């Protein structure tokens with residue numbers, strides 16, 4: 009087995025080193041790291057088509073070998089699967105992201121979209137996030153990620169399906185278990201912060217409080233709120249299937 013590890017926080021992020029180490033120690037197979045050379049958090053699903061991409065040797069936070077690209081997380085996965093990494097890749101694991109990726113976060117998340125790119129390349133993908141800063145030790149989440157990877161390797165995933173794993177911000181012995189969940193509803197608290205530059209021209213920040221979510225039963229939000237690891241199967245088909253029938257009755 010050959011596992012590609014990437015993230016959206018950049019090649020020096022501590023969560024990436026913890027994830028790569030846990031997967032190496034799991035004995036599941038060879039681990040190759042190809043990650044962005046800077047932070048791409050909340051960059052969404054990117055395909056860089058209008059500029060060249062470079063790949064250079066790099067070091068993880070613990071000094072171990074990696075590759076780094078100036079592309080987005082999804083570019084890193086595409087580059088690796090298309091042949092920058094010579095050896096065939098059997099699984100892509102992305103993370104470990106600081107802050108969870110729940111509900112509607114998944115379309116913003118570089119962590120999750122890297123795993124989406126894996127399934128586009130016909131390789132199973134897993135995204136892993138930890139509810140920091142409530143708990144900042146990535147090692148328990150990395151061991152959980154390795155267990156999920158082991159099951160994905162043993163059982164496989166259907167085509168076009170990825171797993172979005174979120175770990176609660178708790179010490180390992182306080183995590184209550186694992187729940188299989190659905191995406192919940194995010195509540196964004198964004199506010200426009202308008203300022204004026206030295207030349208009198210306005211500029212903007214998207215500010216406001218951190219997003220929250222509806223902790224409805226069965227959702228990713230509820231699992232984390234209750235102290236459980238959330239594992240959500242995601243698919244790339246975003247069709248609102250329940251609306252197909254009623255739309256057919258529109259006078260279009």
Ligand code: MN
Nearest residue numbers: 016017049105
């Ligand atoms: Mn991130």
